[in-house]
Amino acid sequence: MNRIQLGNAVFEGLNDVYVFGADADTTTLVDTGTAASETREALSTGLADLGVELADIDQILLTHWHEDHAGFASEIQDESDAVVRVHTADAPLVAGDTDAWEAMEGRQRALLDEWGVPEEPREELLGFLDGYDGLSGRARVESFEGGERFSTPEGDLEALHLPGHAAGLSGFVFEGADGRELLSGDALLPHYTPNVGGADVRVERPLAKYLDTLVRIIDGEFVRAWPGHRDVIEDPAGRARDIAAHHRERTENVLDVLREDGPADAWTVSSHLFGELSHIHILHGPGEAYAHLDHLSAHDVVESTDDGYRLVESDPDLDELFPDISE
Template sequence: MVMDKIQGGYSILTYETLGIPTPFPVGNINCYLIKNEPITLIDCGVYTPKALESLTDQLRNFGLELGDVKQILITHAHPDHCGLASVVKKYSNAKVYLHEKEINKAMDRAEHLKRIELHLAYYGLPEDLRHEMHNYFKWQLDFVQPLKKFEVIEDGHIFTFDGAELQVILTPGHAIGHLCYFEKSDRLLFSGDLMLGSLLEPISIEPYRRERGLVDYIESLKKLSSLNISLILPGHGKPMSDIEAHLKRIANNHQQRKKQILDIIKGEGKITPFRIASRLWPKLNMFLGISEVLGYIDLLIMEGKVQEDQTESRLIVFHVKPFDTLNENIV
């Protein structure tokens, strides 16, 4: 746990970092306790007894109970970020805030995952791996309680605290309704999963329509780069202060990944997202791998280097543009 005070001009924001355990490979999630009134959590952890106990114990370390929490600011509606929101609300009647584009997954994650499974079939995931993914998604459902009551917030909304303010910034990419929270006076950013230390882009497949996740992600980074941020507090991992160096690493990684994927497509003719992902990351969860590939494909499509098609069986395939060989086998 880390305690800090952000002081600049008339602004003093006091926060604690609460490391809440998750059952996922990513490890702990960083939830943030804002101790200025009204007492606030930025994200709240996954729905497990262990996570609830950890959250309760850490609040008590600062003389607080679950019932003292007045509001929960959700960065996005993934289980590790909002799984406990309904439970905390039950104890405290706290208001829960999220973006409208996250409502479907917050209210009915089962339907959300069911639609993603269908997309994975179109992206070429074989039946045996779809079965594994179905079981993985079903397992995930145990770690989130559906939200029934919440408040919708939009880009630019200001949360006012005793002596401080937080600005809501819509930053799609990792999730279509992903939000960051910015303390203007001292340029502190609570970044959720938008900016992590890993160079594997945190992009997710959205089930209701094909979103350009990595394109949106890059636009969100550009939006944030104009804020002259001094410190990023991410949803996972350590705080980051050298923002420009991190953005440069991301840009370099994009160029390398695009070249890798374009070379694979050139060598294969027509190829599915799954086949590309399995070539690049054979041991990675294919939901993450396919999400990543689609992001880079979108960049290559924008650059006019790759074209997307759909077969009679509704498989999504990609090929180099222009594509003159008409009788390639679909991989």
């Protein structure tokens, strides 16, 4: 396996594309970066260093639908006739299905209302989102489910469904020289905690699903994880535990906001948590607050009222809300 890192000024920076079979008859890419001219140049250069051209790509496996992971897939497919594969839940978006995109955008608008996002930041967000419409294309996709295996000259890659950040987010498991390794996409990142709640508004119970994903990663006993951004993670289970602990702490922070200033909507809570928000974070900030409020609501700790979320139980046992993932 080889890794090519692509610059990314719009999202989380330094997208990773993984190449299998660079010196063989068939070549597989995992993720592609955005459909931007600088992406084409950087990816083409990185592949050329491996003796591969875009036209040589036979298979593209996508971790999820976000533009910085799937956006360039359609252009590569047009040049190479590569098979593009993505989880069933994300396939309509990667394929550019109009109904799927309109449904998601409608859900976004409804949630911006529900979260209490004021008009000015809402307009800033919508303008930002319109500005990167050109970062994705329409690929002809073949969908898969978790557990399916895909052949490469360096061994099979097994899809592992890891929802939360996105509905169809999937990692790919392979056997490395010293044990099982995971291409984790944005399910596990080395520096950031992947956004839940705003990054894919189609996900129901986003925090609960993501906590289940972290458990799945811990139980996988991977010796290392290769993320969708930045550098390799040498202790995936430890990183997953750190992220779960972060979410537990954030849940306590949300409770503090409601104790001091509640009832409150998701926008108000996010303002206390993150301060002033801009660009994509106008979606991600209240989305993350909402994910935590939703989790608390599902456990009857808060309830949603016309005035916002109200505390029902001021001192809940958080052990009941989070999985036991101690070593």
